Amino acid sequence: MTFDFNAYLRQWRTDGAGARRDILAGIVVALALIPEAIGFSIIAGVDPRVGLYASVAIAMTIALIGGRPGMISAATAAVAVLVGPLVRAHGVEYLFAATILMGLIQIVAGLLRVHLVMQFVSRSVITGFVNALAILIFLAQLPQLTHVGWQTYAMVAGGLAIIYGFPRLTRAVPSPLIAIVVLSAISIGLGLPVHTVGDMGKLPEGLPGFALPQVPLTLETLRIIFPTALTMAAVGLLESLLTAQIVDDMTDTDSDKRQECAGQGGANIVAALFGGMGGCAMIGQSVINVTSGGRSRLSTFVAGAFLLFLLAVLGPWVGRVPMPALVAVMIMVSIGTFSWNSIRNLRRHPPTSSAVMLATVIVVVATRDLSMGVLAGVLLSGIFFAAKVQRMFAVERLLSAEGDVATYRVAGQIFFASVDRFTRAFQAERVATAVRIDVSAAHFWDISGVAALDKIVARLRREGRAVEVVGYNRASADIVDRFALHDKTGVELGAVPH
Template sequence: MTRDPAPQGGWRTYRQQYLREDLLAALVVSVLLIPQSIAYAMLAGLPPQVGLYASLLPLMAYAALGSSPHLGLGPVAVLALVIAQTLAQAPPGVSPSEAALVLAAEVGIILALAAALRLDALAALLSVPVLHGFETGATLSIAASQLPVLLGSPAKGFELPALLESAAASGFAFQPLAAAYGLAALLLLLAARRWLRGMWARLAPLAVLLGAMALAAASDALSRGVPLVGTLPPLHLGLSLPRLDAQLWLAMLPGALMVALVGYVSSLVVAESLGRRANVRIDARAELRGLAGANMAAALSGGMPVAASFSRSVLMADAGSRTRMTGVFIAFAMGGAMLALAGPLALLPKAVLGATILVAVLSGLKLGPYRDAWRYAKPEGLLMVAVSLMVLCWSVTAALGLGVLGSIALLLQRTARPHVALLGRVPGTEHYRNVDRYEVERLPGVLALRIDESLLFTNARSLTDVVQTYLAPHPETRRVVLQMTPVNAIDFSGLEALRELHDTLARREIRLDLSEVKGPVLDRLRAGHWERWFRGRLFLSHHQGMEAQD
């Protein structure tokens, strides 16, 4: 795959080949990022300007350190849910904005340490079923939390039980005019997605926000009881350190670990998906560094934790982004928007923001993977459903814990007993296949088995029992030949299991032979001095092993 071309040429080459495409892509994406930055900051329980700040310097930091030319960085809906629940754990006397800066700093430090320690394999902690279940549950939870905002209701909460309890406590009250704003915005946004195409569809969210602000100003919506965003403080990008409070940093740490893991995994999935489409190589460690730098920049510039948005990243790719300079241009466009919209944003009805969030998050809702997972592997389908329900009804912390533990449990279940196949020769050939799947010939007195797993501590203990199960119906066996082609690794537990099998067979006067052992595996066996106890023979091919004389 090719690399991001920007670093390989000078400014003249870049200007001639990529500048126009990157500028156009930046203008398109910034139109979508403006309302999303405001909405996701408020979704996380933060002032709207925090989302705008998180869309400036973090994008530049990622452009300097990351590897994807298509990653649309900034506030993200799924992370906003985790951030909101984490900020609720802040000590008394600490404002959400101060806690968000500490949270972003910790996320940046965690990702930087992961990059330094080459822990990019952390992405494997969240399997596809867990990641999809988490994202779907978070999507539904976010959508549910915005229904009261959409209707002008005082009810609050992300989890369904808390949300219903809050709604019941308020007598399921709502503000009719606010609901009218929210429902009208919702219908307009849905209609735009259905009927508009290209640039017009991308401009629709911003147009709805501007129209709502104009209407709210003309009708004096605030005096009529419509909740508004309210007056923002002067928007200026000031650099300062997060609050240095040990109690605060400890309180934010568990949430920071979750934000870092979810943000990195989801961002890497997006980057690799778009990278394959555009034939661009994605460096997982560079993604760690890029996200670390972006979150540190957010912590120093009044922002919030950031990650990649799938919708914005796809839009960047479709709009023609060629290099990471697109992110720099987006930051400049966002800076201009901050100056232009600082005053009008105070008049924005919160119900319209709620409609924007609803449409944005529900547009990415996919239920097909549940059906596919259930058909392919029911335990993984059940895990996906369980994670979604856990997010929706309990908390993201419990959902992620369940997901990781569930994935480990399923892995252990699959590998706890090594799959061993009884082999026979396909007539007229030197090929050996499973007797349960092919018409094959078997040699009397020689038991041919194939181990279909690496021999590790998770499954090695049962190796002898599995082989003896095949020996029981064949008491005439004089030799057992193990085909080792699928075995990619043998750890110390596997070595001891192989030795136990060798000694058990020797006591029954049966010789154990091995065939087609891979070089790295054989190197490990020799390092373990297996020649001190192994009395069988080693064959280059399985056919040689079967034809050998006793």
């Protein structure tokens, strides 16, 4: 894979208006990252600094080496829920070591082109993933909306009014940023009794320091961290690749998924070396960035750099930002992320596609595990596809005028899901002394299909019948010649029988 330096520079360069949008979008994202990172640190059972420093390091690093400009990566819940047992059993230093190993696995995955497995994720699964994530984002805001005073509800409503109303006046400044600034000024000025960012956890002071994990370099350490690191790497790549596809669709652009895999690995290694936990792409913050005008690598870098500035310089002021302002932003993200067309399409799309989408949503929301939902959707898609292709199969029997030669014309796909019907089609042959199997309209896909043909030919010959198979296409002839036991093609490849 060659590196196009000019193309890379274009992913940074924007005109004056574009640069302003990227910078302002990055600022909005940085503010939205703070409560999320603190919350994920609590889930993982570590100090808030671990999640915040991770978000800084991952965002800034992925802006440099990632494959999807404008996408936001940071500490995430999907990874945080995996590391709690490791932290409780062995301590945070083992988490840092596991995160470095996670990054190395992701780099190897990029070199091995693991991103190509995304070709097997159907559009219905992606839609279900998006809808489920929108629901989870909304549900995550409910703790900030329960057992609170009327001031919280009023501020959330006011924030939503600004977010959706301000663009009618001007789009020069992202409306979520205006909402955060205005509501913060009102909350601080009036001393309103609402939750603030500081209530989520103590914000760190100063800059993160570079340090290697303080763990013994032994096989025992590898045995301890490898299962967690492998799971973190797999979940992180899955969520990052799905988010990259969603951002591709939102911006009508393409991205380098292979580079994104390796970039995620490099970003996680940097995060661990600066005292951070593992992370991956965040669809919520990516949607904030894109809808706020962020398109280039600059917006992602600004998100990380401004978050670092907030933590190192403006920590006390950031701690006073009211949570209702950020809740309003995340509700906007939830509304914007959900695919509302998918509801109308439930009756228009094939029932199997709608079932896959709904199953993905239900599993994700029920388990709070995005990877489990995607896995369920992919498996269900595979089952429906196999059933559909299995029905695209037919066998027609023609008997010669003399009644001694039976010609079977096979049409369709012969693979593991259709071999039973293929075999049964020949079980009733009791008349002809010679059998001609015409497969010119069929295709053999796997060794199950070849084994079924073997079985048919062997049985008919045991019964004393002459058997001839004709009409193989090139691919079918190749797999039959390689794996058949009783019959080879013996015909010119691609020949069509008369």
